Amino acid sequence: MPSIFSRRRALAVAAAAGLGLPAAAHAEPNPAYRGGPFENLRVATFNVSLNRPEEGELLRDLESGQDEQVRAVAEVIQINNPDVILLNEFDHDEDGAGIELFRRNYLEVGQNGRTPVYYPYAFSAPVNTGVPSELDLDGDGTVGGPGDAWGFGEFPGQYGMVVFSRHPILTEQVRTFQKLRWADMPSNLLPTEFYSAEAAAALRLSSKSHWDVPVQIGTATLHVLAAHPTPPSFDGPEKRNQRRNSDEIRLWADYLSPGRRSQWIVDDAGTRGGLAPSEPFVVLGDYNSDPVDGDSWPGAIDQLLHHPRIRDTKPTSAGAVEAAELQGGANAEHTGEARYDTADFADDAPGNLRVDYVLPAKELQVASSAVYWPEQGTPGGELTGEDPFPTSDHRLVRADLQITP
Known part of the structure; x- marks a missing residue:
C-alpha cells in the first residue's frame, strides 16, 4: 500500500487507510512568476541518483546531514524551487524515514x-526493483539475485521514487x-520466446512502478x-529491456486514451480504466x-511526445550544448539537437540524451520550461560538473504551469 508522510515526522501508515496528516506549513510561492486568475505551479522531475x-546505506547518509552528494542535490532543488517535484532513484x-531525513x-x-x-x-x-520474483527472469538457469527481481535491484526499494x-x-x-x-497489455512487445511460460505470464510491466498522484492546486x-x-x-538479441521500456511508456499513452484502449489497465486496488478526458x-x-x-525501441517515447493530449514543451539548456561539444564521441554522431539533452552519458556508447520529461496536458498554459544544466564556470555549474558528478548524471527538468481553478 502507498505510504504518505507529514513534514515534521515520518508517519508509518496504516495499510488499510493509506493516509497521513500533512502539517499545515507552506513555502512562499515561486518568485519567478506570479499573478493572474489562475494558480501558478512549477513542476519538476529529477533523477537524483x-x-x-x-x-539502509542511504538512510545513514541522510541522517548525517553532511553527505556531499545529498547536499548538492538539495541545493539544486533549492535553486529551482519547484512546487511539485518527482525524484527518481x-x-x-x-x-x-528517508523522506523525513x-x-x-x-x-x-x-x-x-540558498x-x-x-x-x-x-x-x-x-x-x-529488488523484489524477488522466485522465477528465472534473466535466463541464467538459476533463481535469485537482482536479475530475477520483478525490477532489477539488489534489495527491495532500490531505485525508488518520491513525490514532494x-x-x-x-x-x-x-x-x-x-x-x-x-x-x-494488448499487443504487447513481451518476448515470449525468451521467458518461460510461467515467467511470461507473471512478469510485471513496471520495472519500478507507475503512479497517478492527484495534487490539489487551489480548487483544481x-x-x-x-x-x-x-x-x-x-x-541480448531478444531486446527484452528495449521492449519493456517501450511498453512501460505505452502504459501512460494508453492511460490517457479514453474508451477501449485504456480498459485493460487495472490498478493495484482493482480499479479498471484510465484517466478521464477532462482531468x-x-x-x-x-x-x-x-x-x-x-x-530505445523505435518510436518508444514518441508514444507520449506525439500523444494528442500531451504538450511537449521542449526544454533546453546551454550546458547541454557545451557538454556535447567538449565530449565529442557519440555526441558528434547524434541526429537530435544537443540543447534538449537532460542526461550526461558521455562515457557510455549512447552519448548524452534527452530522457527526463515534464509533459503537461495540452489544456494547461505553459509559461516557461528549462533543463537545469549551467555552463562550466557559471553559477551552479559546480553542481552538475563532469563525471564523477557532484549530484547525478541526470539534470533537473522543470516547467512553469498555470492551473485554471
Missing part, C-alpha cells in the same frame, strides 16, 4: 546560503500500478503521472528514452 548498493524504505537535514537547511525549501506533503510507495509537494496530495485517490502484468486537481521505465539496454495532468520522470538517439 540517491541509490546506494546496500539497503531515491531508495525507498517502508516507514518513510531528507527534508529535515537537507531541504530545510540552506545549502551554501533559501531552504519546505514540502509539507510527500508520497512514496513500494516499487518492483507544497500542495495537498489527495492520498485516497492515488492509483498505483506496481503489480500490473506485462502479459495483460492535477494528476502527477510518475514513472521510471527500465533502461533499454543490458539485454488535467503532467507526466513526470526519467523515461530512459530519447526521441531520435540512443538504444
Whole structure:
C-alpha cells in the first residue's frame, strides 16, 4: 500500500487507510512568476541518483546531514524551487524515514546560503526493483539475485521514487500500478520466446512502478503521472529491456486514451480504466528514452511526445550544448539537437540524451520550461560538473504551469 508522510515526522501508515496528516506549513510561492486568475505551479522531475548498493546505506547518509552528494542535490532543488517535484532513484524504505531525513537535514537547511525549501506533503510507495520474483527472469538457469527481481535491484526499494509537494496530495485517490502484468497489455512487445511460460505470464510491466498522484492546486486537481521505465539496454538479441521500456511508456499513452484502449489497465486496488478526458495532468520522470538517439525501441517515447493530449514543451539548456561539444564521441554522431539533452552519458556508447520529461496536458498554459544544466564556470555549474558528478548524471527538468481553478 502507498505510504504518505507529514513534514515534521515520518508517519508509518496504516495499510488499510493509506493516509497521513500533512502539517499545515507552506513555502512562499515561486518568485519567478506570479499573478493572474489562475494558480501558478512549477513542476519538476529529477533523477537524483540517491541509490546506494546496500539497503539502509542511504538512510545513514541522510541522517548525517553532511553527505556531499545529498547536499548538492538539495541545493539544486533549492535553486529551482519547484512546487511539485518527482525524484527518481531515491531508495525507498517502508516507514518513510528517508523522506523525513531528507527534508529535515537537507531541504530545510540552506545549502551554501540558498533559501531552504519546505514540502509539507510527500508520497512514496513500494516499487518492483529488488523484489524477488522466485522465477528465472534473466535466463541464467538459476533463481535469485537482482536479475530475477520483478525490477532489477539488489534489495527491495532500490531505485525508488518520491513525490514532494507544497500542495495537498489527495492520498485516497492515488492509483498505483506496481503489480500490473506485462502479459495483460494488448499487443504487447513481451518476448515470449525468451521467458518461460510461467515467467511470461507473471512478469510485471513496471520495472519500478507507475503512479497517478492527484495534487490539489487551489480548487483544481492535477494528476502527477510518475514513472521510471527500465533502461533499454543490458539485454541480448531478444531486446527484452528495449521492449519493456517501450511498453512501460505505452502504459501512460494508453492511460490517457479514453474508451477501449485504456480498459485493460487495472490498478493495484482493482480499479479498471484510465484517466478521464477532462482531468488535467503532467507526466513526470526519467523515461530512459530519447526521441531520435540512443538504444530505445523505435518510436518508444514518441508514444507520449506525439500523444494528442500531451504538450511537449521542449526544454533546453546551454550546458547541454557545451557538454556535447567538449565530449565529442557519440555526441558528434547524434541526429537530435544537443540543447534538449537532460542526461550526461558521455562515457557510455549512447552519448548524452534527452530522457527526463515534464509533459503537461495540452489544456494547461505553459509559461516557461528549462533543463537545469549551467555552463562550466557559471553559477551552479559546480553542481552538475563532469563525471564523477557532484549530484547525478541526470539534470533537473522543470516547467512553469498555470492551473485554471
